[in-house]
Amino acid sequence: GENVEQHPSTLSVQEGDSAVIKCTYSDSASNYFPWYKQELGKGPQLIIDIRSNVGEKKDQRIAVTLNKTAKHFSLHITETQPEDSAVYFCAAEFKAAGNKLTFGGGTRVLVKP
Amino acid sequence: GAGVSQSPSNKVTEKGKDVELRCDPISGHTALYWYRQSLGQGLEFLIYFQGNSAPDKSGLPSDRFSAERTGGSVSTLTIQRTQQEDSAVYLCASSVGTATDTQYFGPGTRLTVL
Numbered sequence: 120g121e122n123v124e125q126h127p128s129t130l131s132v133q134e135g136d137s138a139v140i141k142c143t144y145s146d147s148a149s150n151y152f153p154w155y156k157q158e159l160g161k162g163p164q165l166i167i168d169i170r171s172n173v174g175e176k177k178d179q180r181i182a183v184t185l186n187k188t189a190k191h192f193s194l195h196i197t198e199t200q201p202e203d204s205a206v207y208f209c210a211a212e213f214k215a216a217g218n219k220l221t222f223g224g225g226t227r228v229l230v231k232p
Numbered sequence: 233g234a235g236v237s238q239s240p241s242n243k244v245t246e247k248g249k250d251v252e253l254r255c256d257p258i259s260g261h262t263a264l265y266w267y268r269q270s271l272g273q274g275l276e277f278l279i280y281f282q283g284n285s286a287p288d289k290s291g292l293p294s295d296r297f298s299a300e301r302t303g304g305s306v307s308t309l310t311i312q313r314t315q316q317e318d319s320a321v322y323l324c325a326s327s328v329g330t331a332t333d334t335q336y337f338g339p340g341t342r343l344t345v346l
Contacts, residue, residue, distance in 0.1 A: 151332040162236070162323055162337030163275070170332075208274060217280070217288050218331040224274040
């Protein structure tokens with residue numbers, strides 16, 4: 120089945136620095152790659168997504184890049200702030216399994232003031 | 233507008249008891265998903281409802297797990313004869329249609345099996 124590997128599992132950065140989370144996927148037919156942010160005690164919330172017809176998408180301090188040839192995509196957070204501290208999940212659409220999303224294992228990001 | 237709601241927020245039960253978890257999706261959303269999140273882990277797909285189609289039950293871990301969606305809206309996830317390994321946060325999400333539409337998650341139900 121579809122497999123999504125996410126690294127690192129934990130990431131500690133100083134406020135103002137950048138954070139990068141990387142994911143690899145196995146289904147070459149995947150065309151949709153969302154990123155979710157989960158704060159403590161809450162459900163995940165979509166923060167950005169990218170489709171395979173583009174290589175990069177940016178929204179203020181967050182950006183996502185996609186390399187379909189290598190089957191990996193990354194989340195970049197610039198000028199990190201304490202409120203960026205959360206668990207981040209990547210996901211990939213798994214066409215062979217009825218177009219469901221398969222999620223990575225998550226990255227716990229801690230932004231130190 | 234109202235988001236996805238789940239109840240109860242917390243459930244403590246004894247091993248061997250049955251539990252029912254409820255999900256109220258966003259009005260008009262045809263797709264509804266259940267996921268399980270064990271402590272410090274990612275999201276494990278359980279079951280997917282899309283409109284009036286037969287549900288995709290491929291993620292249910294055992295026959296002790298079942299789910300219904302009545303009238304294309306509210307969904308109930310039932311776990312029979314609970315085991316300690318069932319302890320987790322159960323998340324529900326809904327979306328307008330397909331997997332490439334944004335999934336909106338509820339706050340989850342934390343289940344603890346003693």
